[in-house]
Amino acid sequence: MNILLIEDEPETAAYIMAGLAEAGHHLDHAEDGGVGAAMALDGGYDLLIVDRMLPSLDGLSAVRRLRGQGLRTPVLFLSTLDGVDDRVIGLDAGGDDYLTKPFAIVELKARVAALGRRPALSAVETVLRVGDLEMNLLERTVRRGEVTIDLLPREWQLLEYLIRNTNRAVTRSMLLEAVWNFHFDPRTNVVETHISRLRQKIDKGFETELIQTVRNVGYRISAADHAA
Amino acid sequence: MLRKVASRLLTTPRFRQFALAGLLFSLMSLLVFGLIYLATNRFLERQLDRALEAEMASLLAEGSGRLARTIDQRQAGLGTREFYYLYQDRQGRRLAGSLPAVSDVAGWRMLSPPGRQPDGDDQSLRALARRLPDGRLLLVARDTDDIDDISDFMEQSFGIGFTLTLLVALACGAYLSLSFLRRLDGITQAISNIMAGDLTQRIPLGAARDEFRELSLHLNAMLDRIQDLMDGMEQVTTGIAHDLRTPLTRLRNRLECALGGPDGGGRTPAPLVAALEEVDGLLEIFNALLRIAQIESGARRSHFILVDLPEQLLMLQEVYGPVADDGGRRLRVETVPGLTLPGDKALLIQMLVNLIENALRHTPPGTEVRVSLTRADDGALRLGVRDNGPGIPPQERGKVLRRFYRMDASRRTPGTGLGLSLVQAVVGLHHGVLRLEDNGPGLAVWIDLPPS
Numbered sequence: 001m002n003i004l005l006i007e008d009e010p011e012t013a014a015y016i017m018a019g020l021a022e023a024g025h026h027l028d029h030a031e032d033g034g035v036g037a038a039m040a041l042d043g044g045y046d047l048l049i050v051d052r053m054l055p056s057l058d059g060l061s062a063v064r065r066l067r068g069q070g071l072r073t074p075v076l077f078l079s080t081l082d083g084v085d086d087r088v089i090g091l092d093a094g095g096d097d098y099l100t101k102p103f104a105i106v107e108l109k110a111r112v113a114a115l116g117r118r119p120a121l122s123a124v125e126t127v128l129r130v131g132d133l134e135m136n137l138l139e140r141t142v143r144r145g146e147v148t149i150d151l152l153p154r155e156w157q158l159l160e161y162l163i164r165n166t167n168r169a170v171t172r173s174m175l176l177e178a179v180w181n182f183h184f185d186p187r188t189n190v191v192e193t194h195i196s197r198l199r200q201k202i203d204k205g206f207e208t209e210l211i212q213t214v215r216n217v218g219y220r221i222s223a224a225d226h227a228a
Numbered sequence: 229m230l231r232k233v234a235s236r237l238l239t240t241p242r243f244r245q246f247a248l249a250g251l252l253f254s255l256m257s258l259l260v261f262g263l264i265y266l267a268t269n270r271f272l273e274r275q276l277d278r279a280l281e282a283e284m285a286s287l288l289a290e291g292s293g294r295l296a297r298t299i300d301q302r303q304a305g306l307g308t309r310e311f312y313y314l315y316q317d318r319q320g321r322r323l324a325g326s327l328p329a330v331s332d333v334a335g336w337r338m339l340s341p342p343g344r345q346p347d348g349d350d351q352s353l354r355a356l357a358r359r360l361p362d363g364r365l366l367l368v369a370r371d372t373d374d375i376d377d378i379s380d381f382m383e384q385s386f387g388i389g390f391t392l393t394l395l396v397a398l399a400c401g402a403y404l405s406l407s408f409l410r411r412l413d414g415i416t417q418a419i420s421n422i423m424a425g426d427l428t429q430r431i432p433l434g435a436a437r438d439e440f441r442e443l444s445l446h447l448n449a450m451l452d453r454i455q456d457l458m459d460g461m462e463q464v465t466t467g468i469a470h471d472l473r474t475p476l477t478r479l480r481n482r483l484e485c486a487l488g489g490p491d492g493g494g495r496t497p498a499p500l501v502a503a504l505e506e507v508d509g510l511l512e513i514f515n516a517l518l519r520i521a522q523i524e525s526g527a528r529r530s531h532f533i534l535v536d537l538p539e540q541l542l543m544l545q546e547v548y549g550p551v552a553d554d555g556g557r558r559l560r561v562e563t564v565p566g567l568t569l570p571g572d573k574a575l576l577i578q579m580l581v582n583l584i585e586n587a588l589r590h591t592p593p594g595t596e597v598r599v600s601l602t603r604a605d606d607g608a609l610r611l612g613v614r615d616n617g618p619g620i621p622p623q624e625r626g627k628v629l630r631r632f633y634r635m636d637a638s639r640r641t642p643g644t645g646l647g648l649s650l651v652q653a654v655v656g657l658h659h660g661v662l663r664l665e666d667n668g669p670g671l672a673v674w675i676d677l678p679p680s
Contacts, residue, residue: 009474011478011481012477012478012481015481015485018485080473080474080477085528085531101473101477102473102476102477102480102481102511104484105481105484152546154546154547180547182577182581183574184578184581185512186581186585187585187589187647188548188551188555188585188588188589189551189554190547190548190551193550193551193554194547194550196554197550
């Protein structure tokens with residue numbers, strides 16, 4: 001993926017660039033908002049990673065300006081501000097995701113991967129499939145092979161989010177934000193508990209395990225046994 | 229609107245003072261009038277009496293022989309309109325004069341004018357009777373209409389004057405107290421906005437150069453000072469956040485790089501993993517502290533929306549019910565629909581989560597956690613989170629709300645010791661009250677949140 005990173009702090013920038021390059025992405029780097037915005041307009045990027053606090057033009061204003069000029073490239077905000085309001089303001093300004101510093105590089109990788117596929121997924125799909133698991137969004141039914149599976153509303157959301165990120169690891173905080181709208185770290189194993197309930201319904205009694213645990217990262221749904 | 233103003237006026241001590249002063253002045257003028265009225269009446273009556281005495285004397289000077297004729301002459305003459313006469317003998321027979329015969333008593337009396345009912349109400353003649361040496365009775369009378377007219381006029385004009393004085397006093401009182409209240413309302417409104425978190429507000433100065441302007445200037449100066457302090461504090465906390473979180477973040481990133489990321493597999497040295505966890509813990513404490521400081525500043529009150537608490541509780545039951553089940557505990561939520569309150573939704577959810585997670589984490593398996601939400605008698609929403617676990621000893625209950633305080637029993641459970649502090653900050657933000665009580669056995673956390 002072609003990624004533009006707009007970040008003024010050299011060390012953080014190096015950390016991000018090293019981490020994402022390792023995951024096979026190509027990165028360009030700008031150190032201030034003005035230059036970054038110009039680069040973003042020029043050049044065919046798949047994703048912008050924008051720090052909120054920047055010299056000359058701050059991240060929020062830069063993204064607002066880009067959105068005003070019709071640029072639709074997904075934006076991931078980075079920030080040391082940690083308030084729900086800040087998150088809401090960031091998303092209102094045209095951001096697609098919001099990550100508070102400090103973050104684990106796996107968290108960033110997972111979110112970058114999820115954002116990269118976003119435009120294709122926004123197309124209208126009525127049936128989602130992973131292996132022999134089929135999720136019909138119109139009829140609101142889930143089947144695995146010949147078996148019809150009953151899901152609670154929240155389990156449905158959890159499964160849909162996993163399937164929309166098929167073959168990609170999603171982190172606990174991504175699940176907490178997307179499924180439960182929790183923007184904090186719970187001190188009990190909320191995610192583990194609900195994933196385990198979902199596994200009971202989806203995977204129990206079948207040969208292949210679709211919901212896989214990715215060590216140190218989170219979970220992934222995949223039909224392949226050891227997807228990359 | 230008018231009724232509201234009126235009821236506002238009547239409950240204002242300032243207006244009551246004005247009204248009382250107006251009433252006192254009106255009463256004083258009433259007293260002065262009364263004195264003038266009485267003195268004037270007395271004077272006019274004495275004038276009349278003197279005139280009657282003079283007329284009597286001039287008649288008597290004529291001598292008793294010519295009395296009847298003199299009376300007839302005077303009655304026929306110019307003085308007719310002024311005086312009435314009666315001259316009667318001992319048997320009460322009228323010898324001369326225009327008045328009907330009267331009882332045979334000398335001295336002053338009131339009589340009815342001729343042609344009217346003798347004992348009627350209209351006794352408007354003042355009469356002086358004198359017994360003559362021959363036993364006959366001579367009576368001179370004059371009507372008091374003039375005096376009555378003057379009295380009536382005085383009563384009327386004073387009635388009007390008194391009413392006007394009273395009205396003007398009340399109107400002045402109302403005007404002065406209303407303008408007083410308006411100034412005060414402006415100040416109160418500005419202060420309540422400021423207390424709600426809008427520190428940029430200032431008290432309106434108003435056009436008049438009065439004491440209020442002086443007061444407002446001083447209050448504004450004080451607010452400038454407070455804002456400076458708040459800004460300073462914010463700068464310090466943001467500074468700490470930035471200055472300390474940034475190197476901590478770098479440290480964290482380097483540790484992660486050293487660990488070689490998730491693909492590092494089995495090569496990860498345990499001390500590095502422990503160090504990374506330690507740094508994450510530090511950062512978490514920082515975030516929690518900054519968050520509590522942000523909540524306690526009250527700045528978030530300007531973002532309040534109507535929050536449906538029962539709905540959030542049912543959502544949390546759905547989330548935490550299975551978590552409790554897996555840990556061998558039970559989570560029960562009891563509430564009724566429609567209990568809403570203006571608040572910060574994200575923070576209220578965080579508060580509920582902290583309470584529920586506390587109850588699930590610090591109790592042994594088999595514990596039942598009951599979350600209830602009801603409306604108390606005073607209209608407040610009463611949230612209860614009760615468990616039948618080991619509870620908190622009474623002497624520890626005050627301490628667990630302190631920042632970083634952790635009971636010996638819970639030191640083995642990971643945590644920052646800031647969970648309940650955050651709960652208390654959120655309760656304070658919503659002007660609520662938090663109590664920790666014995667649930668016999670277990671802990672009961674009660675939170676009363678006022679509806680507005």
